[in-house]
Amino acid sequence: MTKANLNIILNDIRFWIILFGILRLYGITNPPLEVAHNWRQTTVCMAARNFYEADLNIFYPRIDIAGEKSGITGMEFPIFNYLIYVFSLVFGYDHWYGRLINLLISSIGILFFYKLLLKYFEKNVAFNASIILLASFWFAYSRKIMPDTFASSLIIISLYYGTNYLEGKKSILNLLLYFVFGLFGVLSKLPVVYIWILYSIWIFGGGNYIRKLIFIGVSSVIAGITYYWYYIWVPYLVDEFGFWHFFMGKNFNQGFNESIKYLPEILNHFYETAIRYVGFSMLLFGLIISIIKKDKIIWITFLISLLSFSLIIFKSGKTFAFHSYYVLPFIPIMALVASYGISKIKNSTLVKVLLFAICIEGILNQWNDFVIKPNEREIIRLESSLDSISNKDDLIVINSGEYPTPMYFAHRKGWVCDNSKLLDKKYISDLKNNGCKYIVILKKSFGSDTRLNYNILIDNEYYKVYDLK
Structure with a gap:
């Protein structure tokens, strides 16, 4: 040239x-x-x-x-x-x-x-x-x-x-x-x-x-x-x-x-x-x-x-x-x-x-x-984890505050909120009455760990899932 x-x-x-x-x-x-x-x-x-x-x-x-x-x-x-x-x-x-x-x-x-x-x-x-x-x-x-x-x-x-x-x-x-x-x-x-x-x-x-x-x-x-x-x-x-x-x-x-x-x-x-x-x-x-x-x-x-x-x-x-x-x-x-x-x-x-x-x-x-942090990528596994215990149409709540991102990767519908609401008995009661079946607690990205008095179905380094049924 x-x-x-x-x-x-x-x-x-x-x-x-x-x-x-x-x-x-x-x-x-x-x-x-x-x-x-x-x-x-x-x-x-x-x-x-x-x-x-x-x-x-x-x-x-x-x-x-x-x-x-x-x-x-x-x-x-x-x-x-x-x-x-x-x-x-x-x-x-x-x-x-x-x-x-x-x-x-x-x-x-x-x-x-x-x-x-x-x-x-x-x-x-x-x-x-x-x-x-x-x-x-x-x-x-x-x-x-x-x-x-x-x-x-x-x-x-x-x-x-x-x-x-x-x-x-x-x-x-x-x-x-x-x-x-x-x-x-x-x-x-x-x-x-x-x-x-x-x-x-x-x-x-x-x-x-x-x-x-x-x-x-x-x-x-x-x-x-x-x-x-x-x-x-x-x-x-x-x-x-x-x-x-x-x-x-x-x-x-x-x-x-x-x-x-x-x-x-x-x-x-x-x-x-x-x-x-x-x-x-x-x-x-x-x-x-x-x-x-x-x-x-x-x-x-x-x-x-x-x-x-x-x-x-x-x-x-x-x-x-x-x-x-x-x-x-x-x-x-x-x-x-x-x-x-x-x-x-x-x-x-x-x-x-x-x-x-x-x-x-x-x-x-x-x-x-242009680079996704390894900890952030772990949220991608959430859908397959939920698939192992629930149906696609089961409603869930995630402790991601106002962030919808985890719900998208969960490939579910439901609610997002912060940890304080999950400790509110009336809020949880309303969720159950509206058909919510599972609580997803994110431990690192998009949320922080908290302990709830429900049966734990999944628990790993990045998130855990409680049974709310």
């Missing part, structure tokens, strides 16, 4: 997307037991598995920690979960399909991120922004069984086609693709809708007013469907089936006050978590340079995006502060501004060093997410 051919490959963003994709295939079949947000992943898996085993109706997702109830509850529109179900129809159920689906869609999303930026910026800005996004917090979360980068990628794809339509390119096809990807993106994760604020640049600019009215009309349909799902259907499922699970945010006043109180934790997600210190330094540099050079497209894009995303922060409050993945939808904007800053550095060697530093800092700080 000649040096010229090598340069062509290295300057092709598809090479880097594939390379980062291959890196993230390491441990792709791992169970969702990494420390960061295993609970979030297992609730996704519960809904997917229940589509496969119980009811394929996408409008009635269900999870396994609702006790004696059906488990049907409101949540994000479960298109991501349903794709796992579709894979399962072909290959049989396995959780890791979710990792693969997310990785694939997120990789395509970054390709469209590059194509989108290429329309408005020089190639080096689009290229470097895509590299920064690949190595950002997206690196680990784009292979988790969670809809966050999945939805963000769909909304980026829709942004590409939406701007194509507003610019007059193949109008009907672009409008249709904007609608499809935009609808499923917003339905999959409501906070990604903040990015719609960028359309104001085109809406309030010059151009074809009929085209703008049509675009607003189509966007209104997306908004209407989304409103129906989140604010009519989700509350209906909760009321009808008696189980609340999905966080819908707080009232604005409470969320705002909590955001002020926990501002240091919130800011930490931006400067430490999102693109790490080197990347964030370049972001600040890019903002300063854009203001000095009066490059409005950069600082206005960042400012209106931040103002729009701030509404998500204020609606989430304390929850945003203590859930790092809430920052994921905003990272593409941060990557753009950081890349712009790097583009103003004329020394090509320094540019390469900075990009390398951003990648190394990002990857190394997330690599522990």
